[in-house]
Amino acid sequence: MAIEIVDFDEAYQHYRNALVSLHYSAWGGLDDLTAALRARRSGFPFAPYLGLYAREDNALLSAVFVSHYPVTTPDGPETVAGIELVMTRPDATRRGLAGQLLREVHRREQTAGPRLSLLCTGRSNLAYELYLKLGYQDIFTPRAALRYIDRPTTTVFPTIRVRRVRTRDALALARVHRRTNAGALGFARRDPRSFRTRFLSGAVAVRNLLVAERHGRVEGYATLEPHLSWSRAAEVIAPTSDVRAALMARLERESKGRWLAFGSEWFSGDDDPELIRYTPLLPSYSVMMACPLAPSLRRRNLYRWFRSGGKPFACQLLDMF
Numbered sequence: 295m296a297i298e299i300v301d302f303d304e305a306y307q308h309y310r311n312a313l314v315s316l317h318y319s320a321w322g323g324l325d326d327l328t329a330a331l332r333a334r335r336s337g338f339p340f341a342p343y344l345g346l347y348a349r350e351d352n353a354l355l356s357a358v359f360v361s362h363y364p365v366t367t368p369d370g371p372e373t374v375a376g377i378e379l380v381m382t383r384p385d386a387t388r389r390g391l392a393g394q395l396l397r398e399v400h401r402r403e404q405t406a407g408p409r410l411s412l413l414c415t416g417r418s419n420l421a422y423e424l425y426l427k428l429g430y431q432d433i434f435t436p437r438a439a440l441r442y443i444d445r446p447t448t449t450v451f452p453t454i455r456v457r458r459v460r461t462r463d464a465l466a467l468a469r470v471h472r473r474t475n476a477g478a479l480g481f482a483r484r485d486p487r488s489f490r491t492r493f494l495s496g497a498v499a500v501r502n503l504l505v506a507e508r509h510g511r512v513e514g515y516a517t518l519e520p521h522l523s524w525s526r527a528a529e530v531i532a533p534t535s536d537v538r539a540a541l542m543a544r545l546e547r548e549s550k551g552r553w554l555a556f557g558s559e560w561f562s563g564d565d566d567p568e569l570i571r572y573t574p575l576l577p578s579y580s581v582m583m584a585c586p587l588a589p590s591l592r593r594r595n596l597y598r599w600f601r602s603g604g605k606p607f608a609c610q611l612l613d614m615f
């Protein structure tokens with residue numbers, strides 16, 4: 295039976311059972327498609343086709359989702375395609391379906407304008423080999439630092455108040471993010487709508503975000519995702535050292551008696567004083583990869599290109615889509 299490629303709306307309308315079954319069997323769970331549809335209505339920049347499915351008869355065997363993200367390259371701000379939810383039903387793997395869908399995405403995106411396609415995976419994921427074959431290159435590996443918090447920092451910061459975030463803080467978070475990452479390449483200019491969308495979709499629980507404010511003005515924020523024996527502050531955005539230290543004190547207090555793991559991209563270099571009590575930076579499982587769609591980028595080493603002129607590459611938790 296021939297494979298036909300259909301877009302998300304057609305799959306959702308005519309093959310909904312097959313669509314939900316595919317997501318269930320490929321991921322071992324159900325994605326919250328209602329959240330994706332709400333996010334699209336609220337303006338989240340999905341590709342117009344949102345996702346592509348490989349259909350065979352009445353079955354959907356493979357899928358990929360596509361969004362658009364603002365990224366700063368050495369040539370200036372541009373929009374890139376962001377691929378996620380690459381999946382193939384376990385009984386249909388190794389037939390080239392994921393590869394076929396990704397090539398079709400590349401074709402459509404190249405026609406629409408993006409010069410690059412980005413995705414996140416793990417180096418030991420089966421898909422890593424597939425992405426290499428399609429021309430993807432590693433451009434970023436997040437690092438982590440961690441420590442068991444038996445004695446939290448007790449320093450008090452009289453002018454800085456750290457509190458839970460409120461949904462209406464979304465624009466202030468975007469402003470602080472942009473100020474902190476000024477001059478960087480990569481995800482330096484996050485779409486302000488994406489904060490609100492992440493709250494709406496539940497990707498970042500509002501209760502897991504802390505903001506630091508001075509005289510009522512938001513000056514920094516941190517995510518804190520609690521688990522039973524550890525917690526993770528994967529994104530800490532704080533342009534000044536006092537805001538950073540105030541957030542750190544609160545994160546440590548809330549993590550007392552647990553391991554606390556940090557994403558590294560907010561530290562001002564590996565010898566940042568806040569980091570000295572933690573393990574040296576460790577590479578993590580995830581990797582962000584990029585594939586050139588425009589012929590002008592084909593022969594470039596994209597890792598080096600994204601660090602041209604000694605500029606840092608900005609990429610934090612919410613950017614690892």
Ligand SMILES: CC(C)(COP(=O)(O)OP(=O)(O)OC[C@H]1O[C@@H](n2cnc3c(N)ncnc32)[C@H](O)[C@@H]1OP(=O)(O)O)[C@@H](O)C(=O)NCCC(=O)NCCS
Nearest residue numbers: 320380381382387388389390391392393415420421423424
């Ligand atoms: C990874 C996944 C998407 C691959 O889908 P697929 O339709 O089988 O992919 P393709 O047939 O296009 O595979 C192309 C290449 O990927 C690599 N690959 C895919 N599955 C592999 C496996 N089980 N073992 C080793 N290599 C594998 C191979 O290089 C393969 O080429 P080859 O078959 O010529 O050797 C699928 O296994 C899956 O849904 N996994 C679970 C979800 C997931 O992890 N998604 C990736 C998220 S980043």
